[in-house]
Amino acid sequence: MKTIHASAALLCAALVGPARAQQTLHTEAATMPSPGTFVLLEQIHWTEYGLNPDTGSTSTTNIEWLHILQIGLARDFAVEVELPVQWRTVEEADGSDESDNGVGEIDLTFKYRFFRKDLDELGTIRAALLGGASFPSGDDHDFSSNAVSPRFGAVVTAIKGRFGINQDLLFRWNTNGDDDFNLPGKGPSEALMHDTSFVYRLAPEEFLEATTGAWYATFEVNGVYESNGDYEIVGGPGIMYEARRFAVEALVEFPMYDGVEERAEIDLRVEVGIRFSF
Amino acid sequence: MHISKSIALLAIVSSTALVGCAGSSKSATASDSTPAADLYTATASDIEALKSTEPLTADRATLYINGMSCPLCVTNIDKQLLRIRGVSHSSVDLSTGKVVIDMPGNTKPSPKRLADAAADAGVTLVRIEAK
Numbered sequence: 301m302k303t304i305h306a307s308a309a310l311l312c313a314a315l316v317g318p319a320r321a322q323q324t325l326h327t328e329a330a331t332m333p334s335p336g337t338f339v340l341l342e343q344i345h346w347t348e349y350g351l352n353p354d355t356g357s358t359s360t361t362n363i364e365w366l367h368i369l370q371i372g373l374a375r376d377f378a379v380e381v382e383l384p385v386q387w388r389t390v391e392e393a394d395g396s397d398e399s400d401n402g403v404g405e406i407d408l409t410f411k412y413r414f415f416r417k418d419l420d421e422l423g424t425i426r427a428a429l430l431g432g433a434s435f436p437s438g439d440d441h442d443f444s445s446n447a448v449s450p451r452f453g454a455v456v457t458a459i460k461g462r463f464g465i466n467q468d469l470l471f472r473w474n475t476n477g478d479d480d481f482n483l484p485g486k487g488p489s490e491a492l493m494h495d496t497s498f499v500y501r502l503a504p505e506e507f508l509e510a511t512t513g514a515w516y517a518t519f520e521v522n523g524v525y526e527s528n529g530d531y532e533i534v535g536g537p538g539i540m541y542e543a544r545r546f547a548v549e550a551l552v553e554f555p556m557y558d559g560v561e562e563r564a565e566i567d568l569r570v571e572v573g574i575r576f577s578f
Numbered sequence: 579m580h581i582s583k584s585i586a587l588l589a590i591v592s593s594t595a596l597v598g599c600a601g602s603s604k605s606a607t608a609s610d611s612t613p614a615a616d617l618y619t620a621t622a623s624d625i626e627a628l629k630s631t632e633p634l635t636a637d638r639a640t641l642y643i644n645g646m647s648c649p650l651c652v653t654n655i656d657k658q659l660l661r662i663r664g665v666s667h668s669s670v671d672l673s674t675g676k677v678v679i680d681m682p683g684n685t686k687p688s689p690k691r692l693a694d695a696a697a698d699a700g701v702t703l704v705r706i707e708a709k
Contacts, residue, residue, distance in 0.1 A: 322647060322648055331700065332700070333654075334654045334657065334658055334698050334699045334700060335658075335698050336657075336661075337654065337657060375697055375698050375700075413700075416645070416700070416702075418644035418645025418701060418702040419644065419645075420644055420675075421643070421644060421645075421646060421674065421675030422645075422646065422647045422675070423644075423645070423647070424644075424645040424647055459647040464647070506673065507672040507673040508672075508673050509671045509672070509673055509674075511649065511672050511673065512649060513649055514648065514649055542648055542649050542650055543649055543650075544649045544650060544652050544653045545650075545653055547650065577650060577653055577654075
């Protein structure tokens with residue numbers, strides 16, 4: 301398992317070299333590929349969880365390698381398919397640990413942009429509806445539930461000059477969540493997720509005719525409220541480079557509010573990603 | 579828990595600062611995102627002209643685009659414009675929101691077709707200047 305961890309870490313380091321425009325790692329954006337355009341995203345999410353009061357385990361390391369494909373179907377309509385491969389190590393109260401890997405639930409999301417107002421050369425305000433479901437991957441290592449869990453929500457994106465903000469709100473109806481290892485928003489309870497991301501263009505200060513890429517500083521705040529009363533908010537800074545055909549990004553998040561009693565709380569989350577448009 | 583509270587406080591302060599900056603972005607945008615001379619406000623007749631289905635007659639045209647907020651948008655616009663029959667080349671200037679297209683052959687697109695292509699790319703065409 302250590303070899304797998306080392307490989308994943310190496311891959312993380314490699315991916316840091318080349319991110320995703322105005323859409324940050326966790327928060328949705330009301331932007332989408334144009335019709336007939338594909339966007340491939342490869343992301344690694346490394347999450348360290350603390351004590352799980354439900355199972356008694358003292359810590360959990362979860363690494364997710366997400367393969368995401370976005371397809372522009374029509375002018376304001378796109379679909380996204382997400383396949384997560386996971387590695388997990390759980391440290392029990394008696395000092396022993398247990399590692400496993402598998403394939404998580406497959407997410408299918410449709411995005412319909414119902415509002416777009418372009419303010420000037422760079423400025424825009426957009427809003428989109430999101431709808432979809434998580435499907436069982438068939439994995440029998442507790443990485444996937446055996447149920448279809450629908451979700452729906454909305455997202456608003458505003459960009460003005462060098463500043464951008466994305467705000468989403470998503471409800472997930474967990475029809476048969478996994479009680480054995482309860483990931484945020486993916487347990488037996490229903491979940492309401494809210495995500496906010498701030499984006500600031502660091503460079504160039506002004507776009508020039510020859511500009512082919514831009515650096516952005518990001519800050520994300522991600523919250524999950526579950527119907528069992530658990531509520532957790534994490535957030536932190538990130539960096540993103542966006543070129544004309546690819547983007548790379550990284551994000552580090554820390555606990556901001558911890559009101560979790562039915563599952564392990566997040567101690568630290570590190571995410572990196574690369575995106576290609578073709 | 580103290581660490582969590584400190585980080586939360588730092589995050590809130592950072593967020594507030596960013597929101598504060600965003601609130602004052604109008605003046606920042608006007609002065610440093612685009613040279614003032616290049617700013618163009620579309621008139622009602624510009625918008626009306628974009629509804630025309632009559633093919634353009636010039637071999638080259640400059641398109642004034644709004645909402646082109648990132649380098650990735652450039653690729654989207656390029657792709658959609660080059661799919662139009664008759665458009666052989668496009669050159670996007672992100673600094674001014676202008677796109678120059680070449681249409682050397684006999685087949686040329688109409689303003690409406692160009693406006694549709696821009697909308698497909700997720701941006702708004704506000705004026706066409708044929709040369």
